Amino acid sequence: xxxxxxxxxxxxxxxxxxxxxxxxxxxxxxxxxxxxxxxxxxxxxxxxxxxxxxxxxxxxxxxxxxxxxxxxxxxxxxxxxxxxxxxxxxxxxxxxxxxxxxxxxxxxxxxxxxxxxxxxxxxxxxxxxxxxxxxxxxxxxxxxxxxxxxxxxxxxxxxxxxxxxxxxxxxxxxxxxxxxxxxxxxxxxxxxxxxxxxxxxxxxxxxxxxxxxxxxxxxxxxxxxxxxxxxxxxxxxxxxxxxxxxxxxxxxxxxxxxxxxxxxxxxxxxxxxxxxxxxxxxxxxxxxxxxxxxxxxxxxxxxxxxxxxxxxxxxxxxxxxxxxxxxxxxxxxxxxxxxxxxxxxxxxxxxxxxxxxxxxxxxxxxxxxxxxxxxxxxxxxxxxxxxxxxxxxxxxxxxxxxxxxxxxxxxxxxxxxxxxxxxxxxxxxxxxxxxxxxxxxxxxxxxxxxxxxxxxxxxxxxxxxxxxxxxxxxxxxxxxxxxxxxxxxxxxxxxxxxxxxxxxxxxxxxxxxxxxxxxxxxxxxxxxxxxxxxxxxxxxxxxxxxxxxxxxxxxxxxxxxxxxxxxxxxxxxxxxxxxxxxxxxxxxxxxxxxxxxxxxxxxxxxxxxxxxxxxxxxxxxxxxxxxxxxxxxxxxxxxxxxxxxxxxxxxxxxxxxxxxxxxxxxxxxxxxxxxxxxxxxxxxxxxxxxxxxxxxxxxxxxxxxxxxxxxxxxxxxxxxxxxxxxxxxxxxxxxxxxxxxxxxxxxxxxxxxxxxxxxxxxxxxxxxxxxxxxxxxxxxxxxxxxxxxxxxxxxxxxxxxxxxxxxxxxxxxxxxxxxxxxxxxxxxxxxxxxxxxxxxxxxxxxxxxxxxxxxxxxxx
Numbered sequence: 001x002x003x004x005x006x007x008x009x010x011x012x013x014x015x016x017x018x019x020x021x022x023x024x025x026x027x028x029x030x031x032x033x034x035x036x037x038x039x040x041x042x043x044x045x046x047x048x049x050x051x052x053x054x055x056x057x058x059x060x061x062x063x064x065x066x067x068x069x070x071x072x073x074x075x076x077x078x079x080x081x082x083x084x085x086x087x088x089x090x091x092x093x094x095x096x097x098x099x100x101x102x103x104x105x106x107x108x109x110x111x112x113x114x115x116x117x118x119x120x121x122x123x124x125x126x127x128x129x130x131x132x133x134x135x136x137x138x139x140x141x142x143x144x145x146x147x148x149x150x151x152x153x154x155x156x157x158x159x160x161x162x163x164x165x166x167x168x169x170x171x172x173x174x175x176x177x178x179x180x181x182x183x184x185x186x187x188x189x190x191x192x193x194x195x196x197x198x199x200x201x202x203x204x205x206x207x208x209x210x211x212x213x214x215x216x217x218x219x220x221x222x223x224x225x226x227x228x229x230x231x232x233x234x235x236x237x238x239x240x241x242x243x244x245x246x247x248x249x250x251x252x253x254x255x256x257x258x259x260x261x262x263x264x265x266x267x268x269x270x271x272x273x274x275x276x277x278x279x280x281x282x283x284x285x286x287x288x289x290x291x292x293x294x295x296x297x298x299x300x301x302x303x304x305x306x307x308x309x310x311x312x313x314x315x316x317x318x319x320x321x322x323x324x325x326x327x328x329x330x331x332x333x334x335x336x337x338x339x340x341x342x343x344x345x346x347x348x349x350x351x352x353x354x355x356x357x358x359x360x361x362x363x364x365x366x367x368x369x370x371x372x373x374x375x376x377x378x379x380x381x382x383x384x385x386x387x388x389x390x391x392x393x394x395x396x397x398x399x400x401x402x403x404x405x406x407x408x409x410x411x412x413x414x415x416x417x418x419x420x421x422x423x424x425x426x427x428x429x430x431x432x433x434x435x436x437x438x439x440x441x442x443x444x445x446x447x448x449x450x451x452x453x454x455x456x457x458x459x460x461x462x463x464x465x466x467x468x469x470x471x472x473x474x475x476x477x478x479x480x481x482x483x484x485x486x487x488x489x490x491x492x493x494x495x496x497x498x499x500x501x502x503x504x505x506x507x508x509x510x511x512x513x514x515x516x517x518x519x520x521x522x523x524x525x526x527x528x529x530x531x532x533x534x535x536x537x538x539x540x541x542x543x544x545x546x547x548x549x550x551x552x553x554x555x556x557x558x559x560x561x562x563x564x565x566x567x568x569x570x571x572x573x574x575x576x577x578x579x580x581x582x583x584x585x586x587x588x589x590x591x592x593x594x595x596x597x598x599x600x601x602x603x604x605x606x607x608x609x610x611x612x613x614x615x616x617x618x619x620x621x622x623x624x625x626x627x628x629x630x631x632x633x634x635x636x637x638x639x640x641x642x643x644x645x646x647x648x649x650x651x652x653x654x655x656x657x658x659x660x661x662x663x664x665x666x667x668x669x670x671x672x673x674x675x676x677x678x679x680x681x682x683x684x685x686x687x688x689x690x691x692x693x694x695x696x697x698x699x700x701x702x703x704x705x706x707x708x709x710x711x712x713x714x715x716x717x718x719x720x721x722x723x724x725x726x727x728x729x730x731x732x733x734x735x736x737x738x739x740x741x742x743x744x745x746x747x748x749x750x751x752x753x754x755x756x757x758x759x760x761x762x763x764x765x766x767x768x769x770x771x772x773x774x775x776x777x778x779x780x781x782x783x784x785x786x787x788x789x790x791x792x793x794x795x796x797x798x799x800x801x802x803x804x805x806x807x808x809x810x811x812x813x814x815x816x817x818x819x820x821x822x823x824x825x826x827x828x829x830x831x832x833x834x835x836x837x838x839x840x841x842x843x844x845x846x847x848x849x850x851x852x853x854x855x856x857x858x859x860x
Contacts, residue, residue, distance in 0.1 A: 038344045043120025048140030052128040054087035055273030089347040091382035099391040103398035128273030161431045166393035174455040183456040185396045191460035195483040197228035198493045207514040209263040213270040214244045221269040235533030237263035264512035267293040272301040291503045291510040302381035305475035313503035317462035322392035323446040328385040336371030404437040460485030521567035540567040577734040578802040595633035602626040628662035632816040643721035648736035653710040656747040660706035663754040664699045670761045713743035733801045781822030788815045
């Protein structure tokens with residue numbers, strides 16, 4: 001980084017010995033004549049002070065062109081003339097310069113500090129511009145003579161000298177490799193940007209703009225701020241740079257960006273000199289609602305506070321204030337009457353009173369005054385000494401040099417810091433020798449302990465300043481907080497929020513966000529191609545919650561919990577099973593009605609057991625079928641209610657065994673019907689193999705197979721109650737897991753096998769004589785049975801929750817009713833309504849004596 005750019009931002013206090021050059025080599029030849037110092041005093045040791053006593057204002061277009069042309073040609077007198085047209089006097093910086101003079105005079109009068117030695121000084125104006133600042137530095141180092149230079153001789157470069165800055169905050173200056181001789185009594189910008197980042201998070205400002213000057217101060221401050229907010233929820237809406245050479249076109253572009261941005265908080269890293277013309281154009285554009293966050297470079301700038309009232313409410317971190325004893329009285333001694341030939345004092349009076357104490361070409365338009373006017377409180381830019389900040393830093397810098405010189409001059413032989421523990425020669429002190437003492441200096445000034453760390457930095461500490469208006473309408477810089485970098489992380493910033501007045505004289509906190517906060521129950525979804533602060537709020541998915549504002553993600557509820565309607569908390573899942581609710585009661589009623597109906601038919605058959613219709617239809621098998629159907633209806637009740645270990649095992653096994661018994665009985669009856677009509681053929685004696693005992697064996701054998709399958713099922717992997725959270729994630733479905741899928745489908749398959757066998761045999765017997773052949777009823781009943789259970793499979797697989805059980809109950813009841821009505825409805829109709837008609841037809845086909853008794857009964 002070139003020295004030219006560096007001096008425009010940072011105002012050092014440097015020191016050089018008053019020793020004459022002894023070299024015979026040609027002296028350095030500066031370009032152009034050096035300006036005379038604004039103030040100077042002789043002493044044994046000379047300090048140079050550089051202050052921005054003037055600042056830039058907006059240039060007219062024609063003057064701007066002259067300035068650019070002058071810069072392109074040379075650093076000639078035309079440059080000075082051009083600059084003079086664009087600069088305005090700064091009473092605040094003039095107060096800093098007077099503080100340096102006060103400190104030097106105090107030290108020279110002290111008997112404890114530097115006795116028998118005096119300090120001298122030269123104070124130059126940097127004009128807040130790089131070129132002028134560099135010329136001032138060379139003037140400090142070389143003196144007025146161009147032929148003899150104590151610091152620069154011949155073709156050799158200038159000797160090493162050190163600087164103590166009272167206002168240089170750029171973090172780049174802490175690099176000891178690049179700047180080994182640099183010290184400062186102000187914290188570097190690394191701490192300032194940490195403080196600003198903490199402030200942004202404290203007030204929830206997540207969408208910010210940055211305006212910075214085109215110097216290292218602005219560049220490094222922006223880099224530091226980006227580094228601090230990198231892992232936070234603060235985003236940069238825009239970053240604009242005020243050009244070094246003022247350009248209204250470029251400034252208008254910056255203001256247009258500010259106008260269209262939704263960022264209401266703007267951080268400015270700039271000196272007041274660069275910011276003044278920018279704010280002048282800002283006023284013209286009528287941009288409102290901006291909350292300014294000031295860097296320490298301008299947070300206490302009276303000139304800006306007095307000139308631009310719209311800055312009221314500005315907040316920012318300022319260098320800690322301190323006490324400078326006697327400063328107020330000293331400032332009042334500076335007047336044109338005492339310094340009649342000092343142009344800076346003349347300009348001070350012109351700036352404060354708007355009058356000219358002595359005729360000059362620049363003040364022909366100002367009324368004359370005596371130069372003995374009294375300085376009043378209203379001249380706050382100059383007389384504000386209630387809480388000096390930058391002036392206090394100047395005061396500490398001068399005392400740091402004085403204490404270092406004192407330690408150097410009072411070095412004990414054999415106890416020095418140099419080679420062989422030697423000391424510096426008191427009559428020939430070099431800056432590099434004094435630098436060693438400055439690095440180790442420690443002293444107390446105005447109650448504060450002052451020292452430097454290894455990087456030449458001071459202890460990081462800031463006051464949080466808020467711009468407000470006093471009772472008289474003048475600006476006030478109110479301390480509303482403190483940032484102490486020495487405290488533990490997270491505890492550095494302390495704020496008294498009730499004291500803050502925000503932009504527009506509002507007491508309500510300014511909101512600056514790209515997107516409104518996401519309420520609990522939603523999460524942030526970043527918009528593609530936009531900063532992280534710009535997002536949409538997406539409701540949490542079912543089963544997930546967010547109970548905090550601006551949640552990045554929604555958290556899944558535990559297994560037995562589900563999200564509430566708002567998605568803000570997990571609540572226990574609803575436990576669902578086929579209970580005795582409306583559906584359960586309906587199915588229970590149907591099952592009980594079916595069982596009662598079956599029992600009623602059984603009662604009818606028992607009552608008419610001696611009638612031909614009952615006897616001819618194999619009453620024993622009919623009783624078995626009715627009994628098994630009753631059990632089928634009743635086993636459906638076992639599927640209703642909360643599943644338990646016993647109910648799960650019993651419901652499936654009872655269902656399978658009862659249905660197997662029922663189908664086995666129907667199979668036996670089908671075989672009997674088929675055999676009965678086949679036996680009527682000559683020479684066929686098949687009926688002797690299907691007597692009552694053989695029928696019982698068939699029923700028992702077919703049922704036994706199902707019993708064995710169920711027994712193996714219960715032993716190997718029995719059904720058990722389980723919690724189903726997969727089918728419906730919002731509920732816990734209590735159901736009976738079948739345990740072994742193979743066993744379950746084997747049970748159903750075996751019942752299907754028996755049903756298919758019955759259907760095939762009944763179908764074969766369908767063309768036998770119809771009046772006494774019930775094969776067609778068995779065929780129809782098996783057709784209904786198979787249709788019900790075939791449709792059951794997809795319905796069972798696809799039904800959710802408790803409806804799975806309901807489908808299974810429905811299949812049991814539907815198939816049971818199908819069997820009951822198909823097999824027994826016609827018989828009941830004959831028994832109850834057509835018994836005699838049936839008997840006549842029976843005697844017609846079988847004219848023997850077996851049914852004559854029934855015939856006589858019908859005749860009576």
